[in-house]
Amino acid sequence: MADDAIRIGVYLPLTGQNAFGGQLELDGVKMAHQEVPEVLGKKVELFVVDNKSDKVESANAVKRLINKEKVVAIIGTYGSSLAMAGGEVAEKAGIPMVGTSCTNPLVTQGKKYIFRVCFIDPYQGAGAATYAYRMLGLKKAAILVDVANDYSVGLAGFFERSFKKMGGEVVAKLKYNSGDQDFTAQLTEIISKKPDVLFIPSYFAEGAIIMKQAQELGADFQIMGGDAMDNPKIAEIGGSAVEGFIHTTFPYDPSMKDMNPVAKEFTENWKKLHPKEDPNVNAALGYDAYMILIDAIKRAGSADPEAITKALAETKGFVGVTGVTTINETHDAEKPVGIVKIVNGKKQYVATIEPEL
Structure with missing residues (x-):
């Protein structure tokens, strides 16, 4: 284990009710890590813990990542209830966390260290x-x-x-x-x-x-x-x-007609790694969560949790697989809403909507 490695934790539901989404998000995180294994001239080490689709296990997973693995930042999780439980622990410890697909507003509400790459409910x-x-x-x-x-x-x-x-x-x-x-x-x-x-x-x-x-x-x-x-x-x-x-x-699907270059490259690379399955938006969010975190570490010029937190809060116009992301003052991602329809047994991306709030 390299002493000068940048240690990033990942907690996702890899078993239990939400395992399907959690596994896809982990696939996306791992794919991004393969593409960008270093930042600031240091190797990035990933530490993955299964939160078992359970709130108590979620809190325990984050405790383990912080106390045992000594991570400087955390990615996760699929499931708003799980993110709220884990987020409380990260917030108290002052460790930044980047949520993947946890869309309930309460996940980031009143939190300094909790962010997400998804829009909110x-x-x-x-x-x-x-x-x-x-x-x-x-x-x-x-x-x-x-x-x-x-x-x-x-x-x-x-x-x-x-x-x-x-x-x-x-x-x-x-x-x-x-x-x-x-x-x-x-x-x-x-x-x-x-x-x-x-x-x-x-x-x-x-x-x-x-x-x-x-x-x-x-x-x-x-x-x-x-x-x-x-x-x-x-x-x-x-x-x-x-x-x-x-x-x-989220505004990504392999059936999209007007993909940005990052989404195109992600889709092509995914198909090389997983020739028998299409990528879905959970994998894309896992990928984007890792890339946004790496971008923040790069801009911070440091792996210090406080510096990473500040840089995450300043994320503007980040081009990822799921579109252009700006982190707003409540630490939520601002991006349009995609609409998908099942046609002849297959998903079709049919519209991008700017909602009437």
Whole structure:
């Protein structure tokens, strides 16, 4: 172990409910590390800990990275609840953290050391509502929300607020809990309310089951979701039930027509490393999180946590795979919202939206 190495921690869900997203983000981080293994003339060492999709494990993972591995900065994590738990530990220790796809506003709220490369849920929820109401002309919405999940509750609320503000009507708002397998009672009630669109701010596993059961019950409304539904295997797992499904995402997908040069290079390099699978936006966010952190260390001219924190806060116009990122005063990334639709079993990037907040 090199004494002069710059030690960066990574904590992601590599097992448990969110393992699919966490593994993709780790693939993106590792790919970026392969491309840029040094900064300030020093080797970058990565220390990876599995937070097991669990809040307590998340806090413990960050403690281990700081106390045992002596990292100067941390990347992670997928999952807002996990990021909040880990972020509390990093904040107290004064170690900067760059979130990947943790979109709940509370992740960075009131924090000096916590940042993220993703937009936040008020922006994403407004993006989904704007696309549904303005672009698709859908006026009546139903919402099915996981009340045990901070991400789901937050995104549902922001979608509802924006949809109503534009003049839309929310005809039903029903609940479930993480891990539920049967949604027929909620879906039957939703169908009876005759919405034009059902918004499901779910994680992928539950989202696929909801869509399958909605199809079995004969639902004919548009179904929309958030970025946690962005999964390369969505059609494979959901079958014909996911056809026509629309979800918000970060402004990157391999099907994009107008990619920036960084996104083009990322897509080509990913396909060389993973010839059998397309890259998705989680891998892109992992990649961008690493690159933004390296850029901050370079600009700081130092691996001191305080210097890195200051440089991260000053990030402006950083061109990454997921578009141009500026870190704002609340430490959140400002970037547009992408819209993806499943067409003939494949994801198609269909629009980039500036949301009506």
